[in-house]
Amino acid sequence: MTITIPWKTAAAQSGRRAADKLFQLDxxxxxxxxxxxxxxxxxxxxxxxxxxGEEDAAMDVAAAAMADAFLERIVILETARIVx
Numbered sequence: 664m665t666i667t668i669p670w671k672t673a674a675a676q677s678g679r680r681a682a683d684k685l686f687q688l689d690x691x692x693x694x695x696x697x698x699x700x701x702x703x704x705x706x707x708x709x710x711x712x713x714x715x716g717e718e719d720a721a722m723d724v725a726a727a728a729m730a731d732a733f734l735e736r737i738v739i740l741e742t743a744r745i746v747x
Contacts, residue, residue: 671706677723678705681730697733704729 682698705726712722 671709674706674709674722674726675702677709677726678702680723681705681726684727684730697737701726701730701733704733 678701679698682701686694686697705722708725708729709722712725
């Protein structure tokens, strides 16, 4: 029997929302690998935040910030690949 932990489900949803927002802003179709990575990162981030007593709203803000940083890194890597 699998037990679903509410905060873990919410964190995974935050990761998926952040990935969707990231791709919507960038104008590219969603990439399942990126969505999976962001979901994992947001779940881990939520776990750490929960240990330190953070609220759900703070987790959403952190997930969005993580998505922005991740997108910026992807753009830098893709630009370097194209130029190089």
